[in-house]
Amino acid sequence: MPAEIYLNVAVSGLLTGLVYGLMALGLSVIFGVVRIVNFAHGEMMTIAMYLAVALFSAYRLDPLAMLVPIAAVLFALGYVMQRGLINPFINRPEHSQFMLLVAAALIMVNALLIAFGPDARGVQTSYAFASYALGPLIVDATKAYAGLAAVTVAAGLFAFFRYTLIGKAIRACADNYAGALVVGLDVKRLYALTFAIGSACVGACGSMMVLLVDVTPPLGPTYTLLAFVIVITGGLGSMAGALLGGVLIGVTEALGGLLFTPSAKSMFTFAILVVVLLFRPQGLLGKRLT
Amino acid sequence: MTALLEVAHISKSFSGLKALENVSFVVPEGSIIGLIGPNGAGKTTCFNVIAGVTQADAGEVRLAGQRIDGWRPDQVCRAGIGRTFQLVKPFAGLSVMENVVVGALNACASVRAAKVRAGDIIEQLGLAEKRRDVAASLTLPERKRLEVARALATGPRLLMLDEVMAGLRPTETDHMVALFRALNANMGLTILLIEHVMRAVMALSSGLIVLNHGQVIAAGPPAEVTRDPAVLECYLGEEAL
Amino acid sequence: MILLLTDGVPRRVLKLLAGLSLVLLAAPLAASDYLITVLILVLYFAYVGQAWNLMMGFAGQLSLGHALYVGLGAYAAAALYVHFGVGPWLGLWVAMASSAAVGATIGFLAFRFGVGGVYFAILTIAFAEFARIGFDHWGWLGGSAGLFLPVANYARNDILTLRGSPTMFYYVMLTMTAAAFVLCHALLRSRIGYYWLAIRESPDAAQALGIDIFRCKMVAVIISAAMTSLGGVLFAFYYNNLFPEQIFHISRSIELILGPIIGGIGTLAGPIVGAFLLSTLAEGLSEIMRWVGIDLPGIKQVFYGFCLLGVVLFLPDGVWPPLGRWLGLGREEGDRESGEGER
Numbered sequence: 001m002p003a004e005i006y007l008n009v010a011v012s013g014l015l016t017g018l019v020y021g022l023m024a025l026g027l028s029v030i031f032g033v034v035r036i037v038n039f040a041h042g043e044m045m046t047i048a049m050y051l052a053v054a055l056f057s058a059y060r061l062d063p064l065a066m067l068v069p070i071a072a073v074l075f076a077l078g079y080v081m082q083r084g085l086i087n088p089f090i091n092r093p094e095h096s097q098f099m100l101l102v103a104a105a106l107i108m109v110n111a112l113l114i115a116f117g118p119d120a121r122g123v124q125t126s127y128a129f130a131s132y133a134l135g136p137l138i139v140d141a142t143k144a145y146a147g148l149a150a151v152t153v154a155a156g157l158f159a160f161f162r163y164t165l166i167g168k169a170i171r172a173c174a175d176n177y178a179g180a181l182v183v184g185l186d187v188k189r190l191y192a193l194t195f196a197i198g199s200a201c202v203g204a205c206g207s208m209m210v211l212l213v214d215v216t217p218p219l220g221p222t223y224t225l226l227a228f229v230i231v232i233t234g235g236l237g238s239m240a241g242a243l244l245g246g247v248l249i250g251v252t253e254a255l256g257g258l259l260f261t262p263s264a265k266s267m268f269t270f271a272i273l274v275v276v277l278l279f280r281p282q283g284l285l286g287k288r289l290t
Numbered sequence: 291m292t293a294l295l296e297v298a299h300i301s302k303s304f305s306g307l308k309a310l311e312n313v314s315f316v317v318p319e320g321s322i323i324g325l326i327g328p329n330g331a332g333k334t335t336c337f338n339v340i341a342g343v344t345q346a347d348a349g350e351v352r353l354a355g356q357r358i359d360g361w362r363p364d365q366v367c368r369a370g371i372g373r374t375f376q377l378v379k380p381f382a383g384l385s386v387m388e389n390v391v392v393g394a395l396n397a398c399a400s401v402r403a404a405k406v407r408a409g410d411i412i413e414q415l416g417l418a419e420k421r422r423d424v425a426a427s428l429t430l431p432e433r434k435r436l437e438v439a440r441a442l443a444t445g446p447r448l449l450m451l452d453e454v455m456a457g458l459r460p461t462e463t464d465h466m467v468a469l470f471r472a473l474n475a476n477m478g479l480t481i482l483l484i485e486h487v488m489r490a491v492m493a494l495s496s497g498l499i500v501l502n503h504g505q506v507i508a509a510g511p512p513a514e515v516t517r518d519p520a521v522l523e524c525y526l527g528e529e530a531l
Numbered sequence: 532m533i534l535l536l537t538d539g540v541p542r543r544v545l546k547l548l549a550g551l552s553l554v555l556l557a558a559p560l561a562a563s564d565y566l567i568t569v570l571i572l573v574l575y576f577a578y579v580g581q582a583w584n585l586m587m588g589f590a591g592q593l594s595l596g597h598a599l600y601v602g603l604g605a606y607a608a609a610a611l612y613v614h615f616g617v618g619p620w621l622g623l624w625v626a627m628a629s630s631a632a633v634g635a636t637i638g639f640l641a642f643r644f645g646v647g648g649v650y651f652a653i654l655t656i657a658f659a660e661f662a663r664i665g666f667d668h669w670g671w672l673g674g675s676a677g678l679f680l681p682v683a684n685y686a687r688n689d690i691l692t693l694r695g696s697p698t699m700f701y702y703v704m705l706t707m708t709a710a711a712f713v714l715c716h717a718l719l720r721s722r723i724g725y726y727w728l729a730i731r732e733s734p735d736a737a738q739a740l741g742i743d744i745f746r747c748k749m750v751a752v753i754i755s756a757a758m759t760s761l762g763g764v765l766f767a768f769y770y771n772n773l774f775p776e777q778i779f780h781i782s783r784s785i786e787l788i789l790g791p792i793i794g795g796i797g798t799l800a801g802p803i804v805g806a807f808l809l810s811t812l813a814e815g816l817s818e819i820m821r822w823v824g825i826d827l828p829g830i831k832q833v834f835y836g837f838c839l840l841g842v843v844l845f846l847p848d849g850v851w852p853p854l855g856r857w858l859g860l861g862r863e864e865g866d867r868e869s870g871e872g873e874r
Contacts, residue, residue: 037649089844095593098649099792099843102595102785106836113829217829221781225660228653267664270657277654278644341739367741375739381732392729395722396741444740 004136009254011137015147017250019208021243022150023223024230025157026201028242031231033174033194036086039101042223043108044199048074048206049215050112053121063123063207064149071203078199082192105220113217122214146208153204154243157197161239170194222266229273235283244284248272293352294319294448294480295371300339300349300359302332302504309335310346311504317448322474322481324495324512328524331501333484334376337450341373342366353448367396372446374437376453376484380425386412387421390439397445408443414469415439431458438466442473449473451483455490467493492516500524543859555705559698567697571769573810574704575762580790580802581711582758587788588797589719589727590751592641593652596659597759598783600630604760605767605778606666609678612692612768614671619693623764627757633658634756638749656781663779673773680771693768700769707765708803711758715799723750731797782832789835793842795849804851809838 027041038044051070052063063070085100130141161167173180173190180187213219226249234245249269257265276283295317302310310332317323325333338344340351342363351359353369361369372393381389387405390412394404412421415435420428425436434454441449451470455463467490473479485491491498491512498515500508502524508515515521537545559567583597607629608622637658641651667675682694689695693703718724726747729737734744767773777783794805813831820830842849 085844095648095652096843096847098593098652099839103836103839103843106785106839107833110829110832110836114827114833118828218782225653225656225781229657232650232653261668264664264668267661270661273657274640274654277646277650278640281644281646281650343735343739362743363735363738364741364743367739373739375736379733379736381729381736383732384728388725388728392725392737392742393740395725401720401722401725440736440740 006255006258007136008138009258010251011139012143013251013254014247015139015143015250016212016254017247018147018150018154018243019205019212019246020226020230020250021234021246022154022208023202023205024227024234024242024246025154025239026198026205027227028231028234028236028239029157029201030195030198031236032238033170034082034086034191036097036195037101037228038195038198039098039224040105040108040220041198041202041227042225043105043112043220044074044077045202045206045209045223046112046215046217046220047077047108048203049210049219050116050121051203052207052210053116053123053215056123056125057121062125063210064145067149067153067204067207070207071200074203074206075196075200079192079196081199082195083188086195087188087191105224109217109220112220116217118216120214120216123210125211128211142211146211149204149208153201154239157201158239160197166190166193170197226266226269229269231283232281233272233276233283235285238283238285241283241285248284292319292354293317294354295340295482296350296352297336297340298350298352300336300346300351302335302339302344302346308504310339313349313501313504313506315499315506315509317480317482318497319480320474320478321496322470322483322494324491324498325482325484325501326486326491326498327501327507332504333501334452335504336501337373337452337484340366340450341371367444367446370445370447371450372441372444372448373450374434374441374452374454378430378433378437380428380433380436382426383424385422385424386417386428386436386439389425389436390443393440393443394445397443404443408439411439411443415442416465431462434458435466446479448480448482451481451485453484453486455485455487458487460489463487463490466490470494552709559701564697567701569810569814571697571701571704573806574701574708575765576787576790576810577803577806578704578708578711579759579762579787580794580806581708581715582755582762583788584791584796584798584802585715585718585758586751586755588791588801589724589731590748590755591731592638592748592752593648594655594755594784595652595781595788596655596657596784597755597787598779598781599655599659599662600634600756600759601763601766601783601787602659602662602666602773602775602778603630603633604763605773606672606678606763607760608764609680609767609773610672613678613680618691619764619768620691623761626760626764630756630760630763631753634752635749638752642745642748656784659779659781659784663775666775666779669775675774675776677772677774679773680767682771693765700765704765707761712799712803714758718754719799723747727751786835789839791849793838793850795851798849798851798855800855801849801851804854805849808850809835812838 023045027038030036030038048070051073052066055061055066056063081104085104086097089097089100125142127141132139132141132144161171169185170190170193172183173185173187177187230245230249231242233248234241249272252268252272253265256268293316298314300310300313313336325336327333335344339346342358342361342365346359349359350357353371358366358369381392387408390408391404394407395401398404398407412418415438417432417435417439420432425433428436434457438451438454455466458466470481471494474481483494495512497510498512499506500515500521507524508518508521558570562570579601583594586592586594604626607626608619611617611622611625612619637655640646641654646654666672672678690699726737726742729740729742730744730747738744789809790805791802792805793809794803795801813834816831816834820827846853
């Protein structure tokens with residue numbers, strides 16, 4: 001096969017990977033700070049995707065234009081979830097919290113099934129079939145925009161955590177829970193905020209993802225798993241790691257799909273996960289957990 | 291007397307902090323040796339190295355001549371060392387009886403035999419009334435006795451006790467001392483104990499080892515060690531007398 | 532042997548169990564065909580839940596990919612039957628062996644490399660997903676189009692090839708569930724049972740008492756996997772068709788842990804109580820929906836989700852412990868001869 005095809009597929013994978021990375025970023029932020037494994041992550045993105053679909057079919061509003069409102073809705077959902085459901089049980093054993101979110105995920109997936117039915121829904125924007133040519137590269141417009149949006153949101157998130165007061169407060173909580181309490185930070189509120197931010201992240205992702213794939217209710221668990229694989233590969237608690245992991249997985253998936261069968265491409269993802277879990281559990285960029 | 295436990299030139303550092311430095315001592319068979327020293331001297335680290343919980347950076351540990359350094363804790367137990375934890379670790383959801391049976395299974399071939407053995411030991415430790423109570427419901431002194439019972443049930447040749455007298459009333463302390471004396475005299479059980487309650491240490495030990503800042507600063511019969519100026523200089527612990 | 536098993540069990544409990552057994556044995560005589568199929572499903576979930584409970588409740592390892600073993604068992608036995616005419620009673624040994632091997636591999640990888648807690652759960656999910664996609668592409672086993680067992684007429688009950696009426700399957704499933712119950716009871720009072728509980732409560736203390744944690748966990752995983760695979764064998768011969776997409780799917784894995792979690796992890800009766808409770812409530816819900824005239828696919832799952840939520844929030848130990856205490860079947864009742872209460 002000519003080299004251009006590999007290049008195109010790789011770039012395509014990279015752009016998709018950026019969106020994956022953003023999704024994983026949300027998960028990483030939540031885990032890094034609140035220490036909760038959000039098993040409902042993919043399901044929340046699915047909710048965002050359906051929101052985008054609904055807005056598009058009702059008012060023909062472009063998902064990317066709706067990015068901020070959709071993210072806001074997920075922000076609210078995340079805040080309520082953390083405040084109402086998780087915060088009161090923050091001291092329960094690990095698998096208890098996990099189960100909480102498993103239950104939430106179960107409810108979300110099936111509520112979506114009831115509301116929207118099992119058939120795939122998609123969004124056909126005006127630029128759905130457009131593409132840009134850059135020398136030998138042919139890039140889908142949808143992928144280009146989605147990737148760009150992902151990078152923008154990620155950059156915004158980086159800036160938030162580095163430069164704003166609240167961002168620093170949140171990082172303080174992550175680094176040292178007791179210390180944060182002593183210094184007078186309202187940790188529970190910050191936890192809720194963090195979960196909300198992670199959810200908003202995933203909401204934004206939904207707007208982008210809906211341009212790339214059609215949505216069905218069972219997509220949720222698939223993406224939750226993908227987010228986990230990326231976060232673990234890239235390194236828990238490392239924001240750059242999440243993006244790196246996303247790109248890695250995106251490219252691997254795309255190339256794997258090209259070289260073998262497209263439907264088997266997720267198998268590589270899992271192979272990577274197993275290898276990482278066994279040999280480098282802290283991921284590529286993560287800190288070694290004691 | 292032959293040496294049951296030999297600790298030779300053990301060193302251990304944690305992230306640059308020297309917890310143990312060239313620690314060597316011998317626990318003769320059939321003796322009761324007290325390991326004393328101020329807080330943070332490295333006594334529990336020493337226990338952990340012997341028990342296999344922590345791997346030493348250098349040195350050897352021998353039990354009855356066989357090297358056991360680098361062994362896993364369960365292997366060390368099966369070789370004949372029983373130990374208690376300073377912060378007691380009961381099986382909270384299980385009953386007292388079940389707790390001790392777990393230990394007894396190390397020494398018995400069947401669950402039935404283990405239950406019998408466990409029952410005897412529970413009697414000896416004065417926990418018979420609480421045998422069916424859930425471990426989580428016990429008071430701290432009772433939990434300490436449970437800890438001892440469990441370790442004893444494994445049928446050890448060497449019993450390592452980590453501050454088991456802390457928090458006990460004087461009468462309870464005396465009872466424990468009498469029990470250990472009896473076990474030592476009648477069954478030849480060798481005991482190595484970390485202890486701050488001097489009443490118990492002096493009543494039991496035939497020899498003392500003093501640790502300070504990870505180093506052995508004195509070793510020998512109690513009468514000698516307690517007069518050693520180096521030992522007197524570093525804090526000897528509470529005089530309960 | 533029976534004396535050994537009943538030793539230490541309070542008379543009240545034995546009487547209750549005997550009564551329950553009679554009811555279950557006689558059920559097909561009075562029940563409608565539909566009810567029998569529901570009961571088969573309930574018993575199936577009780578059985579598989581019990582197998583999962585062994586790993587989670589007794590060895591403390593959260594497996595969210597248990598559907599892997601169901602699928603392996605199902606495909607192993609089905610493939611042998613379809614391609615070689617080997618009946619399920621022989622096929623089940625292959626099923627158990629292959630599941631045990633895979634379980635051992637996962638366990639080994641996890642325990643040797645220190646993968647625990649949530650990471651272990653994710654590892655199990657990954658393996659199940661790997662199998663799902665892998666089997667989808669495995670032509671010899673039917674691939675995504677599915678594997679179909681030849682269906683004979685139901686008039687004759689052939690237990691050797693497990694072809695027959697639902698009633699036959701009911702008794703087979705009942706026997707399996709009862710056997711699982713008895714097995715777990717026996718295991719709990721055996722040496723390894725004590726070791727598992729010790730490991731679950733405090734691994735450090737367990738090690739200090741001479742327990743080889745790695746070995747004990749491996750045994751739990753292997754037994755759990757093998758037991759689960761038998762459920763898969765029955766699944767294959769009962770439904771007569773297998774699709775990787777369905778049988779290995781993560782929703783299957785979640786489904787089968789609902790019973791034990793709601794009933795009570797680590798208890799003997801938990802998985803069974805949980806399975807019956809969930810099914811009863813779900814059927815009730817379906818009836819109400821039918822009566823009201825609303826048809827909502829997925830409402831059962833939403834309901835399960837809320838049940839799970841409720842249990843995790845308010846009854847973290849499950850429904851059985853408080854229920855058991857209320858019925859007076861708690862651990863305080865002890866047989867004086869053995870000197871130990873019922874766990």
